[in-house]
Every structure is written in C-alpha cells, then in structure tokens.
Amino acid sequence: MTFVVTDACVKCKFTDCVNVCPVDCFHEGEFMLVINPDSCIDCGVCEPECPVDAIRPESPELLIWAERGREYSQKWPVITASKKPLPDADKHRDETGKFEKYIEDETDLR
Numbered sequence: 001m002t003f004v005v006t007d008a009c010v011k012c013k014f015t016d017c018v019n020v021c022p023v024d025c026f027h028e029g030e031f032m033l034v035i036n037p038d039s040c041i042d043c044g045v046c047e048p049e050c051p052v053d054a055i056r057p058e059s060p061e062l063l064i065w066a067e068r069g070r071e072y073s074q075k076w077p078v079i080t081a082s083k084k085p086l087p088d089a090d091k092h093r094d095e096t097g098k099f100e101k102y103i104e105d106e107t108d109l110r
Contacts, residue, residue, distance in 0.1 A: 001058045002037035003047060004065035008054035009033055010098035012089040015082040017046035017055060028079035029072055031086070031103060036073035037066045052093055 009032040017033070018026045025039035026046075035046075037058070047055045058066050092098065 001042050002040040002066060002069075003035055003042065003044065003055055004037070004058050004062050004069055005033050005035050006054050006056055006062065006065050007096065007099045008052045009050075011092035011095070011102055012052050012054070012085055013083075014051050014054075014085045014089065015079065016049040016051065018079050019082050020045045020049055021080075024078050024080050025073075026079050027069075027073040027076040029076045032099075033079065034069040034072045034076065037069050039073075 005026075011031055013028075013032055015026075015028075015033065018024075022043065022045070023039050023041050025036045025041075026033050027036060035055075042057075044057070047057070049055075056062055056065075086092075095101075
C-alpha cells in the first residue's frame with residue numbers, strides 16, 4: 001500500500017508534506033503534487049501535514065490517484081522542500097471535482 005495525493009491538491013498545491021517525507025517520493029506538477037507509489041514507504045508522516053486533507057492511504061476507491069501518481073511521477077521532478085501554495089489556493093481549498101474541472105489533459109500537468 002501507499003499514500004496518494006487526491007483531487008483536493010489541485011489548484012492549491014500546499015507543500016508542507018514534502019518536508020517530512022523521508023524518501024522524497026513527492027513530484028511536482030504545475031497544478032498539484034503526486035506521490036510516486038513505487039518510492040512511498042507507507043509511513044504516513046505526510047498525511048497530517050496537508051492542510052486540505054489531500055493525502056490519503058491508498059484504498060480501492062482511490063486507485064486512480066495511485067495510477068496518476070505512478071504516471072506523473074515519471075514525468076515531473078521530485079520536490080524536496082516546501083514552496084508557497086498557488087496564489088488562489090484559498091479560493092479553491094474547499095472545491096471538489098477539480099481534476100476533471102481544471103485539467104483537460106496531461107499536457108496541462110507539466
């Protein structure tokens with residue numbers, strides 16, 4: 001099992017989680033982070049650090065996020081230090097369905 005970054009990260013991209021990750025399994029795209037499931041050691045220290053509850057343990061209903069994490073971690077660089085969240089993060093904090101709403105295809109996920 002692994003942890004996954006879910007829809008709540010999209011358009012927010014808080015990075016508090018990366019500072020506590022002992023294996024540097026976070027990767028950064030333009031609008032969100034992902035966890036590389038092949039690097040994650042399932043320690044869970046990142047989960048409580050996320051201010052929007054975007055990090056969850058992998059479960060059957062969240063498999064799409066593990067798949068996205070695997071795919072995008074091959075394309076995006078590793079992030080190991082916190083950065084400022086996206087400028088409109090607070091505006092999008094409680095929004096749902098953001099991945100489908102804002103990200104039309106993988107080219108939007110640079």
